[in-house]
Amino acid sequence: MAHPSFGNGWPNCARSNMVTLVRRDGLRLPVHRELADLVSILMDLTELAGGYNIVPSWTWGFACRAIAGTNQPSNHSWGTAVDINAPVNPRKRPLTTNIPRSVRELWKANGFRWGGDYKTSVPDAMHFEFMGSVADARAITARLRRFLSHAAPAPRQRTPATAPGEKGRIMELQRLLRVAPDGAIGPATVSAMNRNLIGWPPEVRRRTGRNVSLPGNSNPNLVRWLQRQGRRKGYLMTVDGSIGPQSNHLIVVVLGQADAICGANGYRAAVR
């Protein structure tokens, strides 16, 4: 028996309460209008999360009838029961099913009783029937929707491929460094730069008093980036990706500010 809030069942089935749930795989499933969204979500999860394929021609919903072999109205007559993949989940003893436990638990956790759990009558593995009221169905549907909207991956923040001016130069640097390109020189950019760029030349070490020990081999793409900044600032230098006297000079005067080497200020000076 369905909850009274779902209206009449067999023999006075309320066909006007039914809607046809249409799925992309071609399934057309008549169910009670108050359950259509919930059934739709659970079928999606059955397939997407549960990995269990629902075969359209083996799957049924509303049917104005009694429980087989009785005068008791079937929950199908309220449109509150669905049968999934009937031929491989027959109503028979012993229990015969290929519905994964996770799928059964999914439906059971969301207000349905599974026919395979019947103890006093013949197990009916294809059969799921809703046990609650219309209000319960609405609350469970809303809860599932909230859960799914949280579970969905956050929309990817689209970073523009380029940005003009200083911000664009910083983003170019950040892409080379594999730092999220936000166009602002922060700690992540500074430490990535310091890890990647330069075996600081002796002049810089002397001038800053810092004994910075960094990899001697620079990333040529980063050196090229630095050299482009130098060209932009009017230094006559070749953009060749290797650190020669000119690049050293640039590093000393632009990046190697006494208080800025290996800090954000030097890199900000380079892109200005």
Ligand SMILES: [Zn+2]
């Ligand atoms: Zn059934």
